[in-house]
Amino acid sequence: MPLDVFRVCRAIYARLDGSGAKRAGGRWNSPGYAVVYTAESVALAVLENLVNMSRADFPTGYVVTGVWIPEHVAILEEADLRRSAGLHGAGSQEVGDFWIESRLSAVLRVPSVVVGGASNYLLNPAHIDFRQLIVKRPTPFEFDPRLFR
Helix, strand or coil, X not given: CXXXXXXEEEHHHCCCCCHHHHHHCEXXXXXXXXXXXXXXXXXXXXXXXXXXXXXXXXXXXXXXXXXXXXXXXXXXXXXXXXXXXXXXXXXXXXXHHHHHHHCCCCEEEEECCCCCCCEEEEECCCCHHHHHCEECCCEEECCCHHHHC
């Protein structure tokens, strides 16, 4: 089944090449590993950003970008990856780094820590099927100021 996922980010990271995550690392990747973090909804993408923002920093210059994942592009489940690769006790960065290096799929579905039961989708720009993803034109996104009172 085709799927739309979303990224809310500063406009400079709307290229979706994973360079920001490669530079800084993230929950599912160590520095040096390019990956694109997306969420199942714009609302979840906003919440995933908010937990990493300082209250003093009102975010400006943000965009929302949609990515359409065609039905023929495989989405690997994090739990299945752990089971098949013997990564049961591994940390999330170790799992993500393994997935990126192995190029088992262009997309990895992982659980959101911010919202239980929701999912984030990691995109691997090094995977050959990454080119099959349809990246929609970024549109400006403004955070509601009430989030930063």
